[in-house]
Amino acid sequence: MNSQSFKNRILRGETLVEVMVSLFVIMISGAAATMIVMTALDTTVTSERYLVAQNLAVSVAEQITNIRDTNRLRYPLYHDECWLVLDGENCSNPNPGLLQTGSLTEGNYSLESGQFFLHSSDLNLDDGINASDEDYQFTFTGQTEKSDYYRQIKITFADTESIEFTVTIEWLDGAKVGRQVSDIITVENNQDQE
Numbered sequence: 001m002n003s004q005s006f007k008n009r010i011l012r013g014e015t016l017v018e019v020m021v022s023l024f025v026i027m028i029s030g031a032a033a034t035m036i037v038m039t040a041l042d043t044t045v046t047s048e049r050y051l052v053a054q055n056l057a058v059s060v061a062e063q064i065t066n067i068r069d070t071n072r073l074r075y076p077l078y079h080d081e082c083w084l085v086l087d088g089e090n091c092s093n094p095n096p097g098l099l100q101t102g103s104l105t106e107g108n109y110s111l112e113s114g115q116f117f118l119h120s121s122d123l124n125l126d127d128g129i130n131a132s133d134e135d136y137q138f139t140f141t142g143q144t145e146k147s148d149y150y151r152q153i154k155i156t157f158a159d160t161e162s163i164e165f166t167v168t169i170e171w172l173d174g175a176k177v178g179r180q181v182s183d184i185i186t187v188e189n190n191q192d193q194e
Contacts, residue, residue: 046173053149053181055170056138060153060167061185066186067104083189084163086116092096104163109153110136118151123152123170148172161189 075082082091084103136150
């Protein structure tokens with residue numbers, strides 16, 4: 001065998017090894033880049049869901065303050081008794097010092113299309129979706145299908161002049177992992193405090 005032919009074989013072998021090593025490096029780099037992109041997309045989706053949930057919680061605060069403010073205009077002489085009367089209810093001759101029938105009371109509510117609905121059960125997606133949880137499933141305005149979000153409003157009275165409500169938004173993320181955003185908001189009836 002001549003020495004030139006032997007030298008060419010060694011060079012071809014080195015070239016093959018170099019190509020294999022470079023392909024391996026490219027595969028590892030591609031896999032790492034794919035993992036980074038997938039993690040970024042997952043983080044973006046999670047952030048979007050938290051933002052939607054936070055906005056759903058804020059919308060409840062706006063709804064309750066709108067009820068209070070509308071009733072102040074509607075019933076200026078009876079704002080202490082009628083400040084939480086829901087739309088469509090009458091508060092023309094209230095009992096002094098008592099909230100009127102048709103007012104928001106303590107309990108668990110869902111809010112759908114501007115209407116509050118009282119429920120006897122708590123929202124809890126820790127063990128998956130139960131039939132009682134479906135009462136709290138939220139539908140976005142203009143949509144006909146239920147969303148992935150569940151909203152519960154728990155109302156308690158701090159005193160006769162203020163209402164405290166805890167808004168809990170839950171959704172399932174991935175393989176039945178429950179996520180939650182919860183806000184505690186106090187709305188005052190006293191006009192002087194605003």
